[in-house]
Amino acid sequence: MHVATGGVLSVSTATLLLRMTPWEDGTFKEKKKGGKKKHGESHKVSTTQFSDPAEVTEFVVNQGNGVKGLSETGIKALPDQYIQPFEERLINKFVNETDEAIPVIDMSNPDESKVAKAICDAAEKWGFFQVINHGVSLAVLDNVKAATHRFFNLPVEEKSKYTKEKSLSTNVRFGTSFSPRAEKALEWKDYLSLFFVSETEASQFWPDVCKNEALDYMNKSTTMVRKLLEYLGKNLNVKELDETKESLFMGSMRVNLNYYPICPNPDLTVGVGRHSDVSSLTILLQDQIGGLHVRSLASGNWVHVPPVPGSFVINIGDAMQILSNGRYKSVEHRVLANGSNNRISVPIFVNPKPESVIGPLPEVIENGEEPIYRDVVYSDYVRYFFKKAHDGKKTVDFAKI
């Protein structure tokens, strides 16, 4: 009997309990047991089987069921293609052995200079921090979380209207893993990615069940984003966030709705693999489940980012690392898969405009500091990122001198 790496039966060899075949509409019916299911409840079976890994890929990636669909079949063993190499799995002992924690910063502190300093220090030392009392109401956060669940609870035939092949807009994409065609091992995550072009475009093409909430969430977060960028900019000698700087720091935005379903063997895979973001800043809303881990620059340990109700997790992205000539750090992070709970998160990637040229800011190098990055067109940088699988901090080498 074949045993997969890590001592778990691979899906292709686990005991055949039920054989599932797809309906034409992509849902599933039982072949052997339990008689006929009514349409719509057919995927609520407890055990399933795929005879080979290609069937899993067909079901998850090509038919648009995602890992949520796979998880809901009651699958008992992780399919081979989700088994990560040993060194990529997040072994819990690394996490438990450290008492390091990313800073939690109260933005309502009346001493604004203290807030600004805490944010800039965290951007330099951690590349990550959480903010509380940030001015975005709990209702807006709760609404976008509910909208995320609504979208992922849609039947597969509705969600798959937004796959790369079928979506009516290149700015709206429902997908799974990170880059399934480029990855040796897949990631246990589904997502809906919404690139903002205009209110009109969004209202025409974003899914009805979540568009108002996602737009509201993005719009209501913009004041906080501007404030964070003002603090970070001032510390780099950028006097004000004028039109040019706005376009460079926050000229485009993407909202992602992420869904991490329950995983049969969470220790063997990842929700999201090691990577840094290509954004200038990422604003992340997570639910109460947890699982995000950040690489400590000081120790190299993986540090858990505990959910703090009502907070945002903020991180510096590669574009800001490049603009600040390496002063602010875009740090590796990853997400654990979870064996007992579904998890959602809703990041806003705050980016330069695609056509912007990014390189160390004149304000940073005017005092004679040696630039360590060259100028690159932002869309070239992003294209390079998406062409490959997640690979830690390697993307930024693209812009290294």
Ligand SMILES: O=C(O)CCC(=O)C(=O)O
């Ligand atoms: O879900 C999370 O906590 C982080 C997600 C993330 O790193 C990403 O979407 O790039």
